[in-house]
Amino acid sequence: MKILVCISKTPDTTSKIAFTEGNTKFDEAGVQWILNPYDEWYALVRAIELKEKDPSTIIHLVSVGLADYDPIIRKALALGGDEAFRVNAASGDSYYIAAQIADIAKKGAYDLIFTGKETIDYNGSSIAGMVAEMLDLPYISLATLFELNGTTAQITREIEGGEEVAELTLPAVVSCQKGMAEQRIPNMRGIMAARTKPLQVIEPMAVDALTSVLSYELPPAKAGVKLVNPDNVAELVRLLHEEAKAI
Amino acid sequence: MSVLIFIDHTEGHVKKASFEVLTYGAKLAEQMGTSAEALLLGTVNDDLPALGKYGIKKVHQLAAESLNQMDAQVYASVIAEAVKLVGANVLVFSHNQTGKAISARVAARLHAGIVSGACALPDTSNGFTVKKTVFSGKAFAHISISSPIKVISLNPNSFKTIAGEGLAEINALNIPVPASSVKITAVNKIVGEVPLTEADIVVSGGRGLKGPENWGILLDLAKELQAGTACSRPVGDAHWRPHHEHVGQTGVQIAPNLYFALGISGAIQHLAGVNRSKVIVVINKDPEAPFFKAADYGIVGDLFEVVPKLTEEIKKMKASA
Numbered sequence: 225m226k227i228l229v230c231i232s233k234t235p236d237t238t239s240k241i242a243f244t245e246g247n248t249k250f251d252e253a254g255v256q257w258i259l260n261p262y263d264e265w266y267a268l269v270r271a272i273e274l275k276e277k278d279p280s281t282i283i284h285l286v287s288v289g290l291a292d293y294d295p296i297i298r299k300a301l302a303l304g305g306d307e308a309f310r311v312n313a314a315s316g317d318s319y320y321i322a323a324q325i326a327d328i329a330k331k332g333a334y335d336l337i338f339t340g341k342e343t344i345d346y347n348g349s350s351i352a353g354m355v356a357e358m359l360d361l362p363y364i365s366l367a368t369l370f371e372l373n374g375t376t377a378q379i380t381r382e383i384e385g386g387e388e389v390a391e392l393t394l395p396a397v398v399s400c401q402k403g404m405a406e407q408r409i410p411n412m413r414g415i416m417a418a419r420t421k422p423l424q425v426i427e428p429m430a431v432d433a434l435t436s437v438l439s440y441e442l443p444p445a446k447a448g449v450k451l452v453n454p455d456n457v458a459e460l461v462r463l464l465h466e467e468a469k470a471i
Numbered sequence: 472m473s474v475l476i477f478i479d480h481t482e483g484h485v486k487k488a489s490f491e492v493l494t495y496g497a498k499l500a501e502q503m504g505t506s507a508e509a510l511l512l513g514t515v516n517d518d519l520p521a522l523g524k525y526g527i528k529k530v531h532q533l534a535a536e537s538l539n540q541m542d543a544q545v546y547a548s549v550i551a552e553a554v555k556l557v558g559a560n561v562l563v564f565s566h567n568q569t570g571k572a573i574s575a576r577v578a579a580r581l582h583a584g585i586v587s588g589a590c591a592l593p594d595t596s597n598g599f600t601v602k603k604t605v606f607s608g609k610a611f612a613h614i615s616i617s618s619p620i621k622v623i624s625l626n627p628n629s630f631k632t633i634a635g636e637g638l639a640e641i642n643a644l645n646i647p648v649p650a651s652s653v654k655i656t657a658v659n660k661i662v663g664e665v666p667l668t669e670a671d672i673v674v675s676g677g678r679g680l681k682g683p684e685n686w687g688i689l690l691d692l693a694k695e696l697q698a699g700t701a702c703s704r705p706v707g708d709a710h711w712r713p714h715h716e717h718v719g720q721t722g723v724q725i726a727p728n729l730y731f732a733l734g735i736s737g738a739i740q741h742l743a744g745v746n747r748s749k750v751i752v753v754i755n756k757d758p759e760a761p762f763f764k765a766a767d768y769g770i771v772g773d774l775f776e777v778v779p780k781l782t783e784e785i786k787k788m789k790a791s792a
């Protein structure tokens with residue numbers, strides 16, 4: 225079994241969101257960078273669990289990013305990846321990123337490609353579907369459970385108003401979310417081992433970006449909360465009905 | 472040249488999210504001076520010509536029974552084919568679970584740029600720029616698409632449905648449907664509940680409810696308002712409530728008209744999933760709870776006393792209306 229896990233770097237969930245250079249750049253001052261939680265907690269940890277069940281499993285990581293990605297990749301190696309590729313490019317365009325990942329995936333002949341459900345900064349939910357299309361593989365989105373029996377995978381995924389169980393023969397692309405696995409913390413042995421695991425830097429292939437960010441904008445500040453006395457709940461109902469017209 | 476809108480359906484009915492994208496696509500077509508047409512894969516029991524009331528001229532239908540089951544690979548191939556047949560240059564999806572499964576895949580197949588999570592009509596005055604939510608709803612980005620074909624997936628509940636007059640013409644498509652390599656072995660729909668992402672009103676509970684046995688008061692309120700129910704992450708983690716109710720940065724992201732937060736502190740990761748709600752009501756006994764800063768209305772008080780009263784008062788209001 226060969227698994228490819230797609231790893232991205234995102235600002236910590238508590239980061240202050242602000243922009244600079246005339247609202248065209250994310251303000252990185254004081255921002256802590258983390259492994260995108262969906263990639264770490266669900267995609268990577270589920271891959272590690274599969275390796276624990278079948279130790280012959282090989283886990284490769286792929287990131288499209290510049291050298292500032294390396295600490296994130298090392299952390300993923302410390303958690304349990306075997307080897308990593310970093311495609312040396314900075315791009316926000318989903319098609320560009322997906323094309324780089326698909327290229328690595330083709331060369332590695334993977335049985336399984338895991339991504340997170342979405343990046344918590346760009347919120348695209350796009351990369352996995354694109355990679356699947358570029359490789360002409362089945363794609364299961366928003367997976368909450370993943371079981372493997374030989375080369376048959378049983379995957380539970382979220383659909384509108386419920387879930388469904390899909391069965392397919394690998395290879396496949398799966399985007400992972402809550403339910404797939406539980407968060408883990410890298411241990412000392414993993415951290416030591418990660419230092420010497422291979423992290424190969426690859427130059428990108430030429431792909432046209434199809435989208436670009438022109439500017440950012442923060443939502444208007446809330447006017448402030450209107451507090452209602454707990455002894456006068458009727459007043460809240462009146463406000464919601466007459467003022468907010470919400471009920 | 473046309474705007475093609477993907478119609479999502481389940482159990483024989485067109486979904487509410489589809490009415491939003493139909494309205495959105497029709498407005499966009501008007502703005503671009505082209506026609507708005509829709510695409511339906513599979514079969515429904517609803518009156519399709521009546522969808523014309525959202526401003527579309529045509530519904531292209533590929534009525535193969537097998538398409539009532541969504542497989543991203545199959546869908547991408549037939550949708551891309553339909554786009555070529557119809558000659559569409561903009562394709563619109565809802566950014567719901569179905570849209571998330573297929574829109575990007577179709578975009579890749581068409582070599583089209585995609586903006587997913589759009590929240591407003593594109594600016595087409597100079598190029599094609601779409602506003603989308605980023606940083607889990609904490610900000611917006613204006614993204615320009617440069618490819619000839621453009622794909623947009625629209626956040627649910629971010630565009631108001633407008634129904635007018637009109638009948639759509641139905642055009643039967645004839646596109647070969649490839650066999651699916653995915654077998655669906657079980658479907659578990661949550662019955663009797665309003666789907667969270669489609670709910671107009673959501674009532675949500677946090678650790679302040681103390682335990683699963685206390686959810687009755689929340690459910691009573693939700694029932695009275697015909698609201699969907701949600702919870703904070705620790706509540707889902709502790710299995711007080713099912714996992715699909717967990718909202719926030721790492722859970723479901725919602726944007727209802729009205730969101731009630733009962734006994735939820737308002738951590739930044741929770742807010743990330745709900746801050747696009749139009750009106751937020753917070754009930755918390757701690758006046759310092761951060762949620763009050765994000766709220767429109769609030770009561771500082773004990774939820775065990777306030778919530779049942781609230782349900783009663785809503786009943787009274789409805790009775791007098």
Ligand SMILES: Cc1cc2nc3c(=O)[nH]c(=O)nc-3n(C[C@H](O)[C@H](O)[C@H](O)COP(=O)(O)OP(=O)(O)OC[C@H]3O[C@@H](n4cnc5c(N)ncnc54)[C@H](O)[C@@H]3O)c2cc1C
Nearest residue numbers: 677678679703704719720721734735736738740741756774
């Ligand atoms: C990377 C990351 C991702 C996360 N993702 C999410 C996410 O997606 N969603 C999410 O919800 N959380 C998420 N969290 C967790 C988040 O940080 C908070 O810990 C969590 O939201 C707190 O849940 P809570 O408000 O229910 O509980 P608490 O923070 O314990 O708050 C309980 C509240 O109830 C109030 N209360 C208690 N008793 C009463 C009473 N009788 N009447 C009225 N009020 C009362 C208290 O004053 C308090 O404000 C994430 C955390 C991390 C680090």
Ligand SMILES: Nc1ncnc2c1ncn2[C@@H]1O[C@H](COP(=O)(O)O)[C@@H](O)[C@H]1O
Nearest residue numbers: 230287288339340342343348349350351
């Ligand atoms: N730059 C990147 N390098 C590698 N994987 C990525 C990158 N960006 C996104 N991904 C993967 O694609 C998933 C979805 O990202 P997105 O489509 O941007 O929401 C993420 O959870 C990652 O698994």
